[in-house]
Amino acid sequence: MNSHKQAALIIVGHGSTTNPDSSAPTHLHADSIRRRGLFREVACCFWKEEPNMREVYEMVDSKVIYIVPNFISEGYFCQQVLPRELQLSGPTTQRAGKTIHYCDPVGIHPNMTRLLIQRADEVAPHVPREQTSLVIVGHGTSLNENSTKAIQDQVALIRSGPYGFAEVIDAYMEEAPFVAEWAKLTTAPNVVVVPFFIADGLHSFQDIPVLLGMREEVGAALSEVGVFHHNPHQLQGRSIYYSGAIGTEPLMADVILDQVHDFDAKHAVQDKIEMPNDEVKSSLAYWLNSGLDELGEVVITTNDDGSYSLCHVADRGADNLQIHRETNDALLIARNDASGTFRPLHTAPTLKRGWRLDLASLEDLRLALDFFYPAAIGMARALEQEKLTSVPLRDLLGRQTGMYRFVNTITDDQAHALIGKTCANTNCLRRILWPLTPAQPMAGAAEAKTRPNHATNGIPLLCIEACTHVVSAARKAARENHEAKSAE
Ligand code: SF4
Structure with missing residues (x-):
């Protein structure tokens, strides 16, 4: 088995501009793998959140990079969107002195079976499997048949394995067999329902419970009323046990590693040790020594013992701050503003105040800063070295597909x-x-x-490609143009 101690792992998630739960499992699995010390660097990037798929390359120094999509199927995103955004030309891409391996998405790995069984046992402990129907629920769509294939494969694996369920079926929100017909599709007195999704969100919290009949209509998020904690639900003379999305299962981190391992085996990847230069960390150390101590709304204090303390710039010198000591706390601090509202745009000046984060090492500092301002340090370093490339807006809009394919029709003035x-x-x-x-x-x-807009003692925050907020605004303008033309 190859060692990846000099390689980087990038986990790609979908993310959301409205739902903080969407990216949470991806960050959780990244943290789990990071703590095991198997890779030199572990980073995440997202389609709808920061860092995006262009920026994430600035976050890692390693010359060998493994990319694992934290997606359920091999569909549209994994086959078209991710390779395009990550500038990949095949399973292995050589670019700018780096070797980039693109692994299969987690959801199609055979070891997902282990997670499904684990979830079923967790949600319905001590319920005899021979009196239980296991229902694996997906979204289902006519757009891409791969979105159902991953689930059908799991159903086949569990049916043919030594698991002993009375029956195992697949069901979907938007295509037959419909999850709303669960009572007709199953026969056992106990029914365990596992959503085959990467993250909990509207589908698992609201839509599927309504389709199952747990709720009359979509109302307050069922997360608020503890839908996963009130098992079993008595419906139509059966006991229903409803679980959270499969992607929130901690064992998903192992499936991510399994995909890396399988990539090495399938493509006969040779273990070659290429020592990276540690440029991002060196630049950070250099800037701190030169007196730069701000990044956005975060101020960095270098303590006498070589440790670091971070706080909000407006809290510089304050002594009644809440103390944090875990690097991961940066993720939580940056997640919501002072009113508790999700901050999908980390560079909006809405970072909450009242905290101090104490960190022991430069490595911890670098990671925490990437949680506050994803990829910012790497991009500033690349700019200083004149290696940073930006993406013209017309190029970005022109490569959009799906429901965004018309965005490049907006005028220059628009x-x-x-x-x-x-x-x-x-x-x-x-x-x-x-x-x-x-x-x-x-x-x-x-x-x-x-x-240039940063303070003289600040490290610049740079934008190398229009974010999802601009692309969404362009889509709205393009649609209005189209509607105005149609009305003529
Ligand atoms: S496009 Fe504008 S709002 Fe979006 S990240 Fe860049 S500078 Fe910020």
Whole structure:
């Protein structure tokens, strides 16, 4: 088995601009793997959250990178969106002196069976399997048949294995067999329902419970009323045991590692030790020694014993702060603003106050800063070395697919206006480095965002590609153009 101690692992998740639970399992599994010390670096990136798939490469120094999609199926995202966004040309891509291996998504690994069984046993302990129907629930869609295949494969594996359930079936929210018909599809007195999703969210908290009949209609999130803790639910003369999404199972971290292991075996990857340069950490140390001590709204104090303390810039010198000592606490501090509202844009100036984070080492500091401002240190380092490339807005909009495929029809004036408005509305602390096209710099309201804006003692926060907020605004403008044209 190859050692990956000089390699980086990047776990890719979907993420969400509205639901903090979406990215939580990906961060959890990354933390679990990081603690085992199997990889030199472990990072996450997301389709809808920060860091995005271009930025994440600036977070790792390692010359060998394994990418594992934390996705359920081999569908549209894993086959089209992720390779395009991550600039991959096949299972292994050589780029800029790095070797990048693209592994299969977690959801199709045969070891998912172990997780499903574990979940079923957790949710319905001591319930005899021979009197239990196991129902594995997916979204189902006519867009891509792969989205159901992963579930059907698991059903076949459990049916043919030594597990002893009365029956095992697949069911879907949007295609037959429908989960709403669970009572007709199953016969056992006990029914264990496991959502085959990566994260808990609207589907597992609200939609599926309604389809099962646990709730009359979609109302307050069932997470708030403890849907997973009130098992069994008595419905139609049966006992239903309802579990959280399979992707929240801690054993998913092992499936991520299994996918790396299987990639090495399938592609006969040779174990080669290529020592990285540790450039990101060295740059951080250099900047701190040079007197730079701010990154966005975070101030970094280097203590006499070589440890570090972080706090909100507005709390510099305050002594009644809540003390944290875990690097991961940075994730939690940065997650919600002072009112408890989710902060999908980390560079919005809404970081809450009142905390201090004490960290023992430069490595911990680097990781914590990446939780506060994903990829910021790496991008600042790359800019200083004149290695940072940005993506012109027209290139970004032009590569969109699916429901975003028309976004590049907006006019130049609309683009400048919506950039100015979106970035101003969020008060984003980043400086835009991308032009409209390689030959067209920003103009109008967008131009102001391209000027340096960080404090003289600050490390710059940079924007190398328009974020999901700008792309969504462009989609809205493109749709309005289309509707106006249709009405003519
Ligand atoms: S596009 Fe604007 S709002 Fe989005 S990250 Fe860049 S600077 Fe911030």
